[in-house]
Amino acid sequence: MSRIAKNPVVVPAGVEVKIQGQQVAVKGSNGQLSLEVHPSVGVELNEGKVVFVARDGGKQSIALSGTTRALVNNMVTGVSTGFRKPCS
Numbered sequence: 001m002s003r004i005a006k007n008p009v010v011v012p013a014g015v016e017v018k019i020q021g022q023q024v025a026v027k028g029s030n031g032q033l034s035l036e037v038h039p040s041v042g043v044e045l046n047e048g049k050v051v052f053v054a055r056d057g058g059k060q061s062i063a064l065s066g067t068t069r070a071l072v073n074n075m076v077t078g079v080s081t082g083f084r085k086p087c088s
Contacts, residue, residue: 002066008049009073015080019045024072028079035075041065043072050076 015028025034040061042053054061
């Protein structure tokens with residue numbers, strides 16, 4: 001499993017995550033976003049945490065599980081606190 005995919009995405013208060021098949025929808029105070037997840041990646045919502053699993057254990061599905069975790073984490077951040085450019 002990908003090192004990134006091992007860490008679940010914690011869903012903060014005020015953010016709603018819905019998983020229907022391979023469709024992940026995130027809704028918060030700053031809007032709503034959705035993502036169609038690749039079939040080789042499994043997504044589950046357990047006790048306020050989104051967990052990602054490589055279904056077949058292949059190299060591509062392991063890589064995709066980490067990428068999907070990063071995308072969903074960015075979606076949760078975007079609808080809750082919003083994106084902003086860091087000051088340098």
